Amino acid sequence: MCIESVKSHFKRWDREGDVMEFETSSATVIEAAVTIGVIPARIAKTLSFRGEGEHAILVVAAGDAKVDNKKFRQVFGFKARMLSPEEVLEQTGHAIGGVCPFGLANDLDVFLDVSMKRFESLFPACGSTNSAIELTLAELFEYSGAKGWVDVCKAWEGEGNEETAVGNAVDGI
Numbered sequence: 001m002c003i004e005s006v007k008s009h010f011k012r013w014d015r016e017g018d019v020m021e022f023e024t025s026s027a028t029v030i031e032a033a034v035t036i037g038v039i040p041a042r043i044a045k046t047l048s049f050r051g052e053g054e055h056a057i058l059v060v061a062a063g064d065a066k067v068d069n070k071k072f073r074q075v076f077g078f079k080a081r082m083l084s085p086e087e088v089l090e091q092t093g094h095a096i097g098g099v100c101p102f103g104l105a106n107d108l109d110v111f112l113d114v115s116m117k118r119f120e121s122l123f124p125a126c127g128s129t130n131s132a133i134e135l136t137l138a139e140l141f142e143y144s145g146a147k148g149w150v151d152v153c154k155a156w157e158g159e160g161n162e163e164t165a166v167g168n169a170v171d172g173i
Helices: 001-015 029-036 069-076 085-090 136-144 161-171
Strands: 042-048 055-062 109-113 121-124 148-150
Touching: 001 055, 001 136, 001 161, 069 109, 109 136, 121 136
Parallel strands: 042 121, 055 109, 109 148
Antiparallel strands: 042 055
């Protein structure tokens, strides 16, 4: 898998040419924000968790959001347990830093967190540590095959988060 599987995934919508590849790393939220030139909150990060059974579940959230364990348990009915880097690669086909809900190695349940709904568009990774694509919320929902919207994150609702995020990105934090 990797960026090629993601580009192949986007061919269904004639969007493979919209995948951006960078000279610099976009592996972390901050690196991606600086590389793309947006606030970190607009980076759509894909988090991988142990699901029930053999398959993982993916939650795509805004770059400034953090998983709230209590909310996660209420929504999914089990504890939020992140996958190891090896498990992430095995489950998604993408290595840490390029994980996204597109071109997956397995048929995984994808959920979108409401933390992203404050933006018209976001930038998820595209299977490599130096790629992204700009998508609207509707496109992200459709292209990811999301099962639905969930509210499992915290620390993004407060006023000023966007200004702080911009300042931190500029400062390289």
